[in-house]
Amino acid sequence: MKAARLQHPSRLYLQTRHGPVVLVSAVSAAHPTPPSSAFLPLAAPTSSRLTLTLNSSPVSPGDRHSRWSSVHHSPHFILSACKQEATRSPAELSSDGARAEMGVRSGLHVWELTWSLKHRGSHAAIGISRQECPLHDSGYKVLVGGDSRSWGWELKTNQLWHGGRRCRSGAANNFRPQSSNSHSTKEAEGPLLIPERVLLVLDADAGTLGYFVDGSFLGVAFRDLPSGVELFPAISSVRGGASIRLRYLNGTTSNPPALMALCGLSICQHLGQQRQDQAEKLPLPPFLQRYLLSCF
Known part of the structure; x- marks a missing residue:
């Protein structure tokens, strides 16, 4: 398997025999924006x-x-x-x-x-x-x-x-x-x-x-x-x-991110903070479970 950028410039895919799988979407930030944030x-x-x-x-x-x-x-x-x-x-x-x-x-x-x-x-x-x-x-x-x-x-x-x-x-x-209402944008x-x-x-x-x-x-x-x-x-x-x-x-450094780090980030983002304790329930070796827990 190898990481490659395919079609969408803001996403990183993992190329497998079953096709590309999204690893990281650049749109999802590390620290989610509060819903009430004006930014x-x-x-x-x-x-x-x-x-x-x-x-x-x-x-x-x-x-x-x-x-x-x-x-x-x-x-x-x-x-x-x-x-x-x-x-x-x-x-x-x-x-x-x-x-x-x-x-x-x-x-x-x-x-x-x-x-x-x-x-x-x-x-x-x-x-x-x-x-x-x-x-x-x-x-x-x-x-x-x-x-x-x-x-x-x-x-x-x-x-x-x-x-x-x-x-x-x-x-x-x-x-x-700007206002979200296109008719009253100001x-x-x-x-x-x-x-x-x-x-x-x-x-x-x-x-x-x-x-x-x-x-x-x-x-x-x-x-x-x-x-x-x-x-x-x-x-x-x-x-x-x-x-x-x-x-x-x-x-x-200027080196590209490690594939393991990208995979861990993607899994943690999908689990979310509310389900971080469920990393131990994933069908993974203990070493990888501990690694995922360290990503939170």
């Missing part, structure tokens, strides 16, 4: 590579990828003892940024950024930057995305920034959900409120950056990121008291 209509398909990465156990919270840089941040940002939290001190007419201690040059990587809605203010941006991205400037402005060396998402207006300009296109740009009065927890999804091999919000992958926000260049999670803020926590969840 559900905006959800984009996730690749099997991203789905497996999100389903993998998070790395240790003490991983160095979870730390803000003690050197590369504005003087108005103060880091916690563990360097996982950056807090901006009150400062007039100042835009301030910080970037992670460690960047990546290849692979697919996912970080979690936690930023309270009460302490965002205007110009609150999260994204990816190169090492030389400016992290301090006078006045109030977006720094992450404010030049050609960074790519950012401004959370209040839901606008994407790069090269000092707002981007006119992108999956995460200016979210305004845009919401303002952009959606972004919750405090946002996932950065950087595929350094494909040169793309996307965001995961409220259980929904919002698709590719930026393309054509530089290849082979070290890229870092980055933030910028103008709000005194803003506190942003960084957590590296997991990553994978």
